[in-house]
Amino acid sequence: MEQQEWIRIFQAEIETLNRKEHTWHLEFDESIVPNNPNMGWKTYLRKTSARFSCNSCKRSWPSNRVMVVFHMRLMNGQGTVKVRPLRQNCKRCPNAQMVKPSVESDNIEVLMENLMVKIRIKCYQEDLGVQNKMHRNLDVKSPHEPGHCEGCKLGICTKQ
Numbered sequence: 001m002e003q004q005e006w007i008r009i010f011q012a013e014i015e016t017l018n019r020k021e022h023t024w025h026l027e028f029d030e031s032i033v034p035n036n037p038n039m040g041w042k043t044y045l046r047k048t049s050a051r052f053s054c055n056s057c058k059r060s061w062p063s064n065r066v067m068v069v070f071h072m073r074l075m076n077g078q079g080t081v082k083v084r085p086l087r088q089n090c091k092r093c094p095n096a097q098m099v100k101p102s103v104e105s106d107n108i109e110v111l112m113e114n115l116m117v118k119i120r121i122k123c124y125q126e127d128l129g130v131q132n133k134m135h136r137n138l139d140v141k142s143p144h145e146p147g148h149c150e151g152c153k154l155g156i157c158t159k160q
Contacts, residue, residue: 002102003028005105006026006028006083006103006108006112007026009105009108009109009112010026010081010112010115011026012112013109013112013113013115013116014079014116016116017116017119017120017124019124022074022077022079023078023079024078024079024080024081024119025079025080025081026081026082026083027080027081027082027083028082028083028084029071029082029083029084030084032069032071032082032084033154034067034069034084034154034156035156037071038071040073040075041071041072041073041082042071042072042073042118042122042123043069043070043071044069044070044071044072044115044118044122045067045068045069045070045156046067046068046070046111046114046115047064047065047066047067047068047135047158048066048068048103048107048110048111048135049063049064049066049103049104049107049135049136049137049138050062050063050066050085050101050102050103050104050107050138051063051101051102051138052087052088052090052099052100052101052102053099053102054089054090054092054093054096054099055096055097055099056093056096056097057090057092057093059090059092059093061088061090061142062138062139062140063088063101063140063144063149064137064138064140065144065149065151065157065158066085066086066088066101066103066151067085067086067150067151067156067157067158068083068084068085068086068111069083069084069085069086069156070082070115070118072115072118072119072122073123074119074123074124079119079123081115081119085101085103086101086149086150086151086154086156086157087099087100087150088101088148088149088150089148090148091145091147091148096148098150104136106136107135107136110133110134110135110136111135113133114132114133117132144157
């Protein structure tokens with residue numbers, strides 16, 4: 001996963017807020033807990049599509065059920081968004097490590113567009129109703145496997 005691409009797209013999208021009095025930045029944080037933000041932080045969970053590659057056997061697979069956790073806060077003119085894309089592991093390798101997703105730029109853009117709506121609602125109290133732009137799905141041949149999904153293990157994956 002290319003963090004600089006996420007940050008670049010975030011910075012481009014944050015300009016659409018037209019809030020010159022505030023500065024915002026995006027940081028990756030593997031320690032944030034999905035539905036348990038620190039005091040003063042707001043949560044946003046979103047599903048996207050991504051690819052994974054096993055560190056052991058190099059097998060790769062696509063998934064349309066990749067959960068991304070955002071925690072956001074605006075305080076004293078400074079906005080911070082912490083992001084944690086959730087991982088999956090290889091179903092073929094015993095004791096496989098969880099690996100980070102590789103999200104394509106167009107899906108990062110959709111995530112960031114939806115995030116801007118949530119920032120406007122949760123940090124600026126704008127009444128925008130329900131708006132969600134959909135990500136582009138990947139061609140997935142096999143079913144989602146909850147035992148190999150960090151989102152399922154944390155109880156936030158959209159797979160029922």
